[in-house]
Amino acid sequence: MKVLLALPPDIHNLEIYKVTGMRAPPLGLAYIASVLEQAGHKVKIVDSPTRKLNLKSWMAEVKAFSPDIVGISMQTPLAPKGYMAAKALRQEMPDVILVAGGTHPTYMYDEALDAGFDFVVRGEGEFTMLELTSTLESKGKDYEALRSVKGIAFREGSKTVVTPDRPFIEDLDKLPWPDRDLLDMDKYTLFNKPIRIAHVMASRGCPYGCMYCITSYYWGRRYRYRSAKNVVDEIEYLVNRYRAREIVFTDDEFTANWRFVREFIAELKSRGLDVKFSCGSRVDHVNKDIMKLLYDNGCNALYFGVESASQETLNRIGKKITIEQARRVFEWKRELKGFATGSFILGFPWETVDDMKRTAQLAVELSPDYAQFTALTPYPGTPLWDFAVKHNLIVDTNWEHYTTVRPVMRGFHFTAEQLGRALIYAYRKFYLRLGFISQELRAGRLGDLMSVLARETLSAFGDAVGRIFEPLRWGGEGE
Numbered sequence: 001m002k003v004l005l006a007l008p009p010d011i012h013n014l015e016i017y018k019v020t021g022m023r024a025p026p027l028g029l030a031y032i033a034s035v036l037e038q039a040g041h042k043v044k045i046v047d048s049p050t051r052k053l054n055l056k057s058w059m060a061e062v063k064a065f066s067p068d069i070v071g072i073s074m075q076t077p078l079a080p081k082g083y084m085a086a087k088a089l090r091q092e093m094p095d096v097i098l099v100a101g102g103t104h105p106t107y108m109y110d111e112a113l114d115a116g117f118d119f120v121v122r123g124e125g126e127f128t129m130l131e132l133t134s135t136l137e138s139k140g141k142d143y144e145a146l147r148s149v150k151g152i153a154f155r156e157g158s159k160t161v162v163t164p165d166r167p168f169i170e171d172l173d174k175l176p177w178p179d180r181d182l183l184d185m186d187k188y189t190l191f192n193k194p195i196r197i198a199h200v201m202a203s204r205g206c207p208y209g210c211m212y213c214i215t216s217y218y219w220g221r222r223y224r225y226r227s228a229k230n231v232v233d234e235i236e237y238l239v240n241r242y243r244a245r246e247i248v249f250t251d252d253e254f255t256a257n258w259r260f261v262r263e264f265i266a267e268l269k270s271r272g273l274d275v276k277f278s279c280g281s282r283v284d285h286v287n288k289d290i291m292k293l294l295y296d297n298g299c300n301a302l303y304f305g306v307e308s309a310s311q312e313t314l315n316r317i318g319k320k321i322t323i324e325q326a327r328r329v330f331e332w333k334r335e336l337k338g339f340a341t342g343s344f345i346l347g348f349p350w351e352t353v354d355d356m357k358r359t360a361q362l363a364v365e366l367s368p369d370y371a372q373f374t375a376l377t378p379y380p381g382t383p384l385w386d387f388a389v390k391h392n393l394i395v396d397t398n399w400e401h402y403t404t405v406r407p408v409m410r411g412f413h414f415t416a417e418q419l420g421r422a423l424i425y426a427y428r429k430f431y432l433r434l435g436f437i438s439q440e441l442r443a444g445r446l447g448d449l450m451s452v453l454a455r456e457t458l459s460a461f462g463d464a465v466g467r468i469f470e471p472l473r474w475g476g477e478g479e
Contacts, residue, residue: 001041
């Protein structure tokens, strides 16, 4: 069959894409494409935000391919545009089969089916999409046959049918590498600058189940790692095929398995691969030796989720780390002269504004190279979503605003507007320090960073944010 896989049109102007100017490939769609192609299906990928496609140009792409199936992947902020696309396809291509996938429709499948989709692929999508496509090819919309496809939802008359969950893929080495030839590999950017960058997935899943994070619930409650050899084979291919020089690991947690980390570094060194890479970690999953091993062998950035200055909050959300572990890790970072980003979340329901200020102060004390402050956001499928619904905390139901940049929920002791002001306070407190500005000037990074902060990062909270950063963005008055 001819299968077109796409991100929705008109999403390049959403906050989720405008904030940093970063364009990342839809790696999940490229994985699905490879699995479908191995089975003999013909696939096209439409990476809408990278190509800045509006609905008209997006529809032209779809029609030119004349697909049997259109699969649209949606995170929560992309859902409204995905539903808009489904409506347009229903009107102009009534016979095409529409499939929704991704984190949002996995949990809001009735919403997606109401929007005009024929099927929803729930959870890990590669083999579910393959079986669904093969069943539709051989049996058509035979409801009895479709009931045997694990991991989907569809309508039989007015009744929603939800088939049993599909087991997770145990051996990730069995997955073919993503078909990047279907992507515009020369168009992926950071800070709107073209760089030779490639994204790689080394593992899936997370056992911790933090109340706000979808990873444990979508990808499973345990780590599943590829072999180090398989990962480095892919990196070597990326270097040779696409001249990649920077690898971004998409895993939430790259360093949980120290044996994997050591084997990965050994593989890189044995092949003499001259690449830099960045990855996510946890403050309880590294020691100084592991950090040194990473920094000495190509790791140019580690990303740590610290989240809160309150140990009680860390315990309540299921983070299972301590403030002291965070302090120790960032001290090691300074001793090793490495680079690390810290992420911090403001707006846990039981917090006060003073609690949020203490989190901003902790970020200053830890002194990561960059700090990311986000508004706690209740995504469907997480325990936080259930908590927020139960306590009537959600104040904004526009999915496009669910970006972690714009507050969409209140707390028991603060309003959404107060949370917005706390975010501005946190960014000002961290980034407008003389020491930080001097550091960025010495590293030659200040222009890029401040341009991002001034232009978009907190645009949801008004022009005041732009005025905060404007002198830094343009180099000060008179320059």
